[in-house]
Amino acid sequence: QKSGGTLRVTHRDNPPSASIHEEATISTVMPFASVYNNLVQFDLSTDRQNRLETVSPELATAWSWSEDGRRLSMKLRAGVRWHDGMPFTSADVKCTWEQLIGQRDIGLRKNPRRSWYFNLKSVEASGPQDVTFILAEPQPSFLVLLAGGMSPVYPCHVNGAQMRTHPIGTGPFRFGELKQNESMRVVRNPDYWKPGKPFLDAIEFTIIANRSTSVLAFGAGKFDLTLTGDLPPSMVDEVRAQAPSTICEVQTTNTQANLLINRDRPPFDNAEIRRALNLVIDRNAFIEIIGRGQFLIGAAMMPPPSGLWGMPAEDLASVEGYGTDMATRRAQAQGIMRKLGYGPDKPLRLKVSTRNIPAYRDPAVLLIDHIKHAYLEADLEPIDTGAWYVRMLKKDYQVGLNVQGIGIDDPDVVFFENFACGSERNYTAYCNKDMEALFHRQSQMIDFAARRKLVWEIDRKLQEDGARPVISHQRQGTCWWPYVKSIRLSSNSIYNHWRFEDVWLDR
Amino acid sequence: MSNPPPVIEVTDLKKHFPIRKGLLRRLVGHVHAVDGVSFSIGQAETIAVVGESGCGKSTVGRTILRLIQPTAGTIKVNGTDITTLSRHEMRPYRRQMQIVFQDPFASLNPRMRADDIVGEPLMVHGIANKKERAEQVAELFVRVGLRPQQARNFPHEFSGGQRQRISIARALALNPKFIVADEPVSALDVSIQAQVLNLMVRLQRSEGLSYLFISHNLAVVEHIAHRVAVMYLGRIVEFADTADLFANPQHPYTEALLAAIPVPDPAMKRTRHIMQGDVPSPINPPLGCHFHPRCPIATERCRVEVPLLKPGADGRMVACHLR
Amino acid sequence: MSVTVPLDHNAELRRAGAFAHGFFGQARFLARRYPLGAAGAIILIFFILCGIFAEWVAPMDPLTTNAKYSLAAPSARNWMGADMMGRDEFSRIVHGARISLMVAISATGLGAIFGVSIGLASGYIGGWFDLVFQRVVDVLQSLPLLVMALVITAALGPSLENTIIAIALPLIPSVSRVIRSNTLSLREMPFVEAAQAAGMSEWRIAIRHVLPNTLAPLIVLATAQLGSTILTEASLSFLGLGVPEPHPSWGRMLSESAAEYVRTAPWLVIFPGLAISLIVFGTNLLGDAMRDLLDPRQRS
Amino acid sequence: MGSYLIRRILLMLLTLFGVSVLIFTLLRLVPGNIADILFDAAGMIDPVEKQKIIRELGLDQPLVVQYMQWISGLLRGDLGFSYISEKPTIDEIAPRIPITASLAAMALTLSVITGVPLGVISAVRQNTKLDYALRVFSLSGLSLPSFWLGLLILMGFVHWFGTIPIYDRNNTPLEQLAFMLVPAMAVGYRASALIMRLTRSSMLEVLRQDYIRTARSKGVSDTGVNYDHALRNAVVPVITIIGIEAAFLIGGLIVTETVFNIPGVARFLVEAIRMRDYPIVQNLVMFIAFSVVTINLLVDLAYSLIDPRIRITD
């Protein structure tokens, strides 16, 4: 192992801010995760899959559950200091999570993961090194939530505005600078509490908006590592062609392309038309074309083997719309549409709305081509990023094509965020009290196998309800040169391993 | 010329063009293009206006036609004051007054056919229907000596003299009583010039037309005009019957002007008295008599006092302190 | 220059085009006189025909995706290869001609119509209208065309119509400036004064006498603008605004998504770029020749 | 001269005022607002939080008030804060200006030093093979989309050198200059082509003038006629195009900075428009407009130096 050197990383766009708690994008997490520490984290040395079993200590040295499973007490590491010199205590932990559940305002503007903590009632700090999370119901996944890359501990004495522009953490690297649309830089924290770490002097993220330019630059050796999970399989091929010696890993990014169908407005208030639409989508074509054969077919939960909770393939195949025989499915769909009075000469005209960026547009174009087989003649309506979520929220669309990122491969996250009544990210406003009861039930189950069975059941029901038909689960690549050592990626998340404290350059 | 009112009567006509400069179009001065001009034109009479370039000849013509708005003075047509008539009120008078321009190339719309050019005034005044109009146009063509077969040609297909005939035909279309002819022959060749001049004279005889004939060619003026107004820097300096003026010029400027004309007869070679100096700018004309800086006989008085155009002997008008 | 053997008059005359008679003779002469312009006209006509008869020219539907041919290299089936969606690149380029030309011609036309109206009014009415208009033109001209187009598309949202508007709007000032100055000089022409003397209404004079005489500079300007309109559309599409999918717009075909295949599928980068360059090249060649032909000051 | 300048400057201010109203209005027409975009990154919308942000940024005020606030700030030299980075707008814009400015200057210089001589040669050798070749060359410059040209250049770099030029702030000035040369050529090609065309036609026009015939009748040699008499007259209109082209360049730079990933203001502007970062967009647009009108003023002044007929008096 060698110390020193600057790791040069490509980056795709301007991070909305440096404040991880306020964002849900890898653009913020990857460059700034190294500034912070979590209470706990996933240990990759034993298992590539992020799961409850691999949760290991970071700022919390030990933890224990109460008998009723409603109290999680943690022992915090002593002698840790924030980058500005202030000591790290339980007050900071209390502060952070109280902010997340809306009990305190330290100036964060947004709280995208509020739905994760539906079950957290309060946080108690009994001593400087002791903190207890008090839950309403038992929730084994709670530790998983704390271990994700998007759950760092924030300092209580720094306000939100500063966290967005010049964050203070306890992590191995200190914030260096953030130049809009240009670059981000973090520099070694000499006082890091893990002795001897980190190895790197600094990490520099350079924003290159044009992906082909960035790949060319990486292939030319101008960069050591690419933004994780940013390269679609086709680009990975490109990199491999240009620089065969680089290491590229394609992994499930925990993002899925799904359809937002407006069931409150014609024509999709008609369940039959929704069915026809679902039948006629050739998921394999998406996998082949956009995923270069690497994407996965799945339901709401990430499919195995990468994912922990997804339905097994044979179960999935029996869900309507997942069968492999396209011809029959098309005939079925056409039958439905004919019955409703549509046909090749009298197609149903509609609009497919999507966000005006390639990752959304490409599948939407494919979708439009597919649904032609069901006499659905669609135009694409590209919506500017600034208006996209508002339009979704106002339900001002017929069919929307959405690409959705999910922070952690966990049913609590997926269900409560996307399908619970009243959740902010439940764009289709799917609200089914019976299902919601099931969401809570699975959340409280301690037994893994039983819980997973229930999750499968829930997932099947969601698909059959057409709540938010999933088209594909994406897999994308990360590439680095062989001299970059100790880069470890997990199989079911791109967010959780960017502390960079073990990474070193063998040059 | 006493009883019926003169066809045109101009009294103390002034036209000062504002000079605007810069982007804000600030007024920085005036061009005194016409500075107090009075005269009248009788029935079937030709008044010529001569003078050096920029002395305001064209401006007088245009102002009379109300193509530009006079700064001061009055213009009467057959005794009616038209100085302040609106565009609409002007319309009937437009039919009585027409204009022919110098440049036979620029005075015809290159994108219209000859018969359309000639017939258009008829159309806009709602005279005659289409068929009658065609007849009238054909007749006009004949009258000005153009072959009606050429009616559908474009202006560039005509020679300069023919173009000038088209201009005249257009001017005649509305049966005017009065035509401003702004250097109608200056751009034409000598051999063509005669054709046009003869045509104008013929028309005057047959139709009783009155002309304001603007020219700087004194020979032509002598040939065609009954009376001549000599202008210098916006003012008339001498106004007299043609024969009198040429035989016996009164104003020193007129003298110089006549002396400067080369006579096309080598036998008449003479030692000429050539006036020196350039025409001053009409923006800041010299004080007093405008002509005094170039005048061989100027006195102190000429420098300060503006000479009035006053009737001299035998009904001639001269604006000179000394004559 | 010095006097030499008696010349072959006929050869000299042929060179000067004296024997060019009839439409084709004239065309042949003009083609020889302005070889570059003729090449431009041929290129443009070629693309226009492609655009009009796209359905017949293109072997395939430009919108039909096909996983099997995703990123297929040029072959007998896909002459210019296929894009990621397996759509035939050649068919898309053929249909793209229609979109490009439609945007370019409509935007230029729109810009010309408004530019001419405003320029004519401004030059003819003068006074406060002109003064205000001049200042508006100052404002519009102090911003780069692409920036204006960007802000306008952002404001209106991406669609075919809005792209046309966004490109047409910034064209208006330059057109109207030319027309205005032309009108100003035409207004001083004796034939306009003659029309006034005949008592014609200003309206009639403006329409019948001034407007037709601004046509030549307008045609010259419009041909010249056509190329830059195509480029602006391409740039807008490249930046992700402009004509939306799935219309096969060349600029978009070149933009981000296609640009990712510089190495694995260079045909996706080369052909649309070539198409844009070629058509703009054609219009520019033609525009130059038009200027030589119609603008007497440029004639040699 | 003094009062001429003052009047020109007043007019410039009027134009800039127009630009400010225009850009302000256009931006408010854009659907969606900064609050939505801020939330968008997080993929969630919380109406309460959204209202809070809108209030915080003053976006709930009537447009007139917002406009007045912006303008009065601008006049005081206070450009406000970027919505996105929350840093002072000036700190965001200022460091990028030299990058774009030097790129533009370089492109312009390149285009002038190539365009003018080639234009002259093309005119002097009118209708020869050389002329045709040069015209095709220049028309190509006007026809190649600059982003495509940029891409091709990058492809070439990868192909032949196995590397591509990447902007790096830590480069030495000399390296920086060398790096800029490539994108400057990519944008400059168009400008060069334009200048060359204009020089050519202006030169041809001048060569037809009577005074050129006069010069020939005095026995001046072709070189003397071309360079001493004609070129001097021909460059006058070319100077205008240089002024206009400076504005045009900014348009070209938007795509070129994107392709070559240069962190200049041109690309930044597009990003800011996308992000509805009004303080950035508005002030940047004002800056661009200011540069353009200033350049135009300078061009007009240069005019009067070259052409004695244009008098800037009173």
Add this chain to the structure above:
Amino acid sequence: MDQQVNTQDVLKVNGLTTYFFTRRGVVKAVDDVSFTVRAGETLAIVGESGCGKSITALSLMRLIPSPPGRTIAGTVMLDGTDLLQLSEPKMRQMRGNKISMIFQEPMTALNPLLTIGRQVAETLILHQNMSRQAAQARAVEMLKFVKIPEAEQRAREYPHQLSGGMRQRAMIAMALACNPRVLICDEPTTALDVTIQAQILELIVELQRNFGTAVILITHDLGVVAETAHRVIVMYAGRKVEEASAEELFHRPLHPYMNGLLGSIPRVGLTKRATASEHVALQEIPGIVPALNDLPIGCAFAPRCPNAGDKCRAAIPPFEEKLPGHFAACWHSDVGAKVPT
């Protein structure tokens, strides 16, 4: 050669022929034109617009725009040297030095971006190997010579700052700077006012007297011709149709065109009318000048000629001496030879 100068012809033009090859056919702008000019003599060329006067002059200077123009035959002997056979650099040494020219439009004939002084000096630098200062000083002298007031001041000014008359004077200074053998004046006064025109003509005559220059004066103003020219040639449709001394020509025009021309111009003091309101019609030449690319087969004037007969329409009349020193190209010169009254 030196002895010849004063007694002999300075410029001998023989069979000069310049055609333009255009889309509309061959424009025979100058067709077989010959003439001679002696030192100190003024030869006037008159004729209608477009008859080839300027092209004749430009052919002498070898400044025909080519293409489309070509001088395809003839000799131009200047002091025994055929200008048409000179190499271009040699010809350049002639222009402005031995043979110079003044153009019609003083507004456009001067380079707007160079000072008057510099433009005059340029000729001197080119042909007399003068230093810039010396040339500049000499230029000021020349300007004084052509009676430009405040010459030092004017030398430093630009053309737009001068009036039309001044500019034409500057042109003359420029043309005479090297004391040329031949000075061609192409309508030097047409664009000027009558009073200024007289000044300029007087100046040319005076300078010619001082320098002994041979002057070719192109004009269509017969008055100017009558007052200044020694000999006159009349051109019609690219050909020379008459040549005589000025007195002779005006007294006894032999060619019906010239005859008609003299009849068609109004003359001051000569207009006869019975009363003030009664005009005597001017004599008209009917028709128009034929296009030079489409000349009739015989005499070009035949279609407009009152005397034209079949012979005129069949063959071009030869140019011959009809009276001593009076040449004309007409089959009916005896008919045309009556004095116009």
